[in-house]
Amino acid sequence: MQNTLFPNEKSSQIINTDGDVTYYPSFFSQEESDQIMSDLIKNIEWKQEPIWMFGKKIMQPRLTALYGDPNVAYGYSGIIMKVYPWNEILQTIKAKVETLSNTDFTHVLLNYYRNGQDSMGWHRDNEKNLGENPTIASVSFGISREFQLRKYETKKDKKSILLTHGSLLMMQGETQHFWEHQIPKSNKIINPRINLTFRKVLG
Numbered sequence: 001m002q003n004t005l006f007p008n009e010k011s012s013q014i015i016n017t018d019g020d021v022t023y024y025p026s027f028f029s030q031e032e033s034d035q036i037m038s039d040l041i042k043n044i045e046w047k048q049e050p051i052w053m054f055g056k057k058i059m060q061p062r063l064t065a066l067y068g069d070p071n072v073a074y075g076y077s078g079i080i081m082k083v084y085p086w087n088e089i090l091q092t093i094k095a096k097v098e099t100l101s102n103t104d105f106t107h108v109l110l111n112y113y114r115n116g117q118d119s120m121g122w123h124r125d126n127e128k129n130l131g132e133n134p135t136i137a138s139v140s141f142g143i144s145r146e147f148q149l150r151k152y153e154t155k156k157d158k159k160s161i162l163l164t165h166g167s168l169l170m171m172q173g174e175t176q177h178f179w180e181h182q183i184p185k186s187n188k189i190i191n192p193r194i195n196l197t198f199r200k201v202l203g
């Protein structure tokens with residue numbers, strides 16, 4: 001399918017019922033992506049943070065960081081994360097993602113999966129302060145990881161995509177009502193991956 005703002009951008013629609021998920025495999029070039037990956041490893045305030053699960057405090061199986069507009073609080077799973085101000089590389093990525101999606105984002109949540117043992121369990125990005133039908137733009141760098149989607153109610157209709165170095169995945173419309181997603185563990189993967197999800201937090 002053709003995108004009017006990025007006529008050369010190849011894309012494929014992953015979900016078009018009860019939501020809208022579109023994948024752009026080559027959003028950034030190989031060279032840009034290599035540069036961005038090393039910049040992010042060096043210049044992001046990575047931390048391993050706890051979350052509350054079933055009344056217990058457990059460490060998340062990955063490193064995280066939150067950047068965005070100051071003075072807009074953003075938290076999930078019982079934690080409030082410190083918001084760091086936009087830095088140069090994040091501003092560059094944000095500008096490109098905003099042009100394609102025609103959305104202004106306030107925050108980016110970053111996840112650093114150090115190897116295949118790092119993961120993210122089934123969830124929806126449905127925090128109240130993202131509004132009814134949030135547009136979420138997810139950019140990936142580093143080793144390709146499997147991203148799975150399935151229907152929230154039935155746990156059926158499983159879809160799987162490999163999110164590659166420099167790719168963009170856009171989740172829009174009613175996706176967060178009807179679909180949940182995860183990054184499963186993999187015993188074979190020994191290399192790191194970084195994912196950025198751009199979000200618009202309503203004030």
Ligand SMILES: O=C(O)CCC(=O)C(=O)O
Pocket residue numbers: 109111120125138140147163181182183195197
């Ligand atoms: O790492 C990914 O591709 C998914 C990240 C994600 O689902 C999230 O940050 O909510």
Ligand SMILES: [Fe+2]
Pocket residue numbers: 123124125181
């Ligand atoms: Fe998510």
